[in-house]
Amino acid sequence: MSLTLAVDGARWRAHLRAVARANPGLVPVAKGNGYGFTLGRLARRAQWLQDQGLGIDTLAVGTYDELPHVARRFDGDLLVLTPWRPFGPALEVDPAIADRVIHTVGRASDLEGLLGRRPDSRFVLERVTSMLRHGLSARELWSTAPIVAEHRSARLEGIAMHLPLAQGSHLSEVTRLVNDVVAAGLATTTIWVSHLTHTELTELRAAYPDFTIRPRIGTDLWLGDRAALRVTSTVLDVHAVERGDVFGYRGRTAPKSGHILVVSGGTAHGIGLEAPTGDTTIRARAATLARGGLDAVGFVRSPFSIDGKQRLFAEPPHMQASMLFLPHGPRVPEVGDEIDVRVRFTATAFDRVRTD
Numbered sequence: 001m002s003l004t005l006a007v008d009g010a011r012w013r014a015h016l017r018a019v020a021r022a023n024p025g026l027v028p029v030a031k032g033n034g035y036g037f038t039l040g041r042l043a044r045r046a047q048w049l050q051d052q053g054l055g056i057d058t059l060a061v062g063t064y065d066e067l068p069h070v071a072r073r074f075d076g077d078l079l080v081l082t083p084w085r086p087f088g089p090a091l092e093v094d095p096a097i098a099d100r101v102i103h104t105v106g107r108a109s110d111l112e113g114l115l116g117r118r119p120d121s122r123f124v125l126e127r128v129t130s131m132l133r134h135g136l137s138a139r140e141l142w143s144t145a146p147i148v149a150e151h152r153s154a155r156l157e158g159i160a161m162h163l164p165l166a167q168g169s170h171l172s173e174v175t176r177l178v179n180d181v182v183a184a185g186l187a188t189t190t191i192w193v194s195h196l197t198h199t200e201l202t203e204l205r206a207a208y209p210d211f212t213i214r215p216r217i218g219t220d221l222w223l224g225d226r227a228a229l230r231v232t233s234t235v236l237d238v239h240a241v242e243r244g245d246v247f248g249y250r251g252r253t254a255p256k257s258g259h260i261l262v263v264s265g266g267t268a269h270g271i272g273l274e275a276p277t278g279d280t281t282i283r284a285r286a287a288t289l290a291r292g293g294l295d296a297v298g299f300v301r302s303p304f305s306i307d308g309k310q311r312l313f314a315e316p317p318h319m320q321a322s323m324l325f326l327p328h329g330p331r332v333p334e335v336g337d338e339i340d341v342r343v344r345f346t347a348t349a350f351d352r353v354r355t356d
């Protein structure tokens with residue numbers, strides 16, 4: 001009855017261990033929908049990795065609001081990736097966990113704001129990268145050094161950099177940014193980074209042997225071995241139709257004989273009109289938009305597949321179920337059968353996560 005994420009537990013756990021072993025200083029990232037697994041499950045897994053002596057002493061969450069989901073399941077430090085601001089949930093951290101929280105600071109004024117409120121705060125200073133998302137420029141980074149020095153009890157835990165997804169090598173950018181850190185004269189030798197390849201990490205460590213490089217990894221950790229994961233939907237109903245038969249919210253008619261299948265999984269789960277293709281070119285996106293506009297007259301490819309082939313939506317997905325049109329020919333699944341679904345894990349709310 002459910003949209004289910006089935007995890008091959010032994011295989012998944014072996015992958016998690018392998019990633020942790022291959023990445024000294026690893027900081028697992030658990031944010032959003034927990035990459036499909038939920039935040040609580042990822043926090044327990046991070047604790048499990050730590051318990052095995054794999055050195056997982058810190059878990060990263062995306063937002064302050066996510067802290068309560070992980071704080072009781074993982075007992076190490078908690079890095080918040082969204083920069084601290086002098087308002088909102090950043091000021092509402094549960095005092096019971098405040099000493100485990102490492103804030104991300106991306107503006108010099110916020111550093112004063114944070115330390116003014118709690119002089120012994122733990123924080124990383126974020127250096128802005130070519131992503132231009134958050135963080136300090138080189139000049140602003142320099143301006144933080146006296147502020148840090150003034151606050152004797154302040155705990156600077158390192159410098160953070162959020163790099164774009166790889167398009168060529170990051171090394172020249174990272175080298176330039178690390179040189180800024182050296183020039184700023186800040187009392188830290190820890191760099192927290194994202195999206196560096198194994199080779200890039202190795203080269204960076206070789207170039208800066210005095211620095212500790214801590215990779216923050218989400219996708220490649222939790223979702224890195226796709227063969228350990230299977231997403232299924234349940235066939236809830238099957239109706240034979242003849243050409244011209246009416247079906248659906250919009251009273252459409254079947255273009256030929258076949259079957260209407262009602263399967264679990266709809267908009268509430270994040271099932272979209274178009275199967276993700278991974279193709280992000282402007283032309284592909286334009287084509288997707290154009291096809292979306294055709295949903296009143298044509299059938300759109302769905303992310304549900306039967307016998308290895310992606311099938312057509314009979315109409316746009318409903319809230320918790322979808323209607324598929326299966327023309328006469330292929331095997332017709334039965335009520336209760338499970339069919340495969342292709343999803344974006346970071347945008348899908350599964351009814352169940354089942355680990356075997």
Ligand SMILES: *Cc1c(COP(=O)(O)O)cnc(C)c1O
Nearest residue numbers: 029081162194216217218219220
């Ligand atoms: C999400 C995030 C990561 C992890 O990204 P993945 O691509 O899932 O590995 C690392 N750093 C920051 C700042 C992030 O927001």
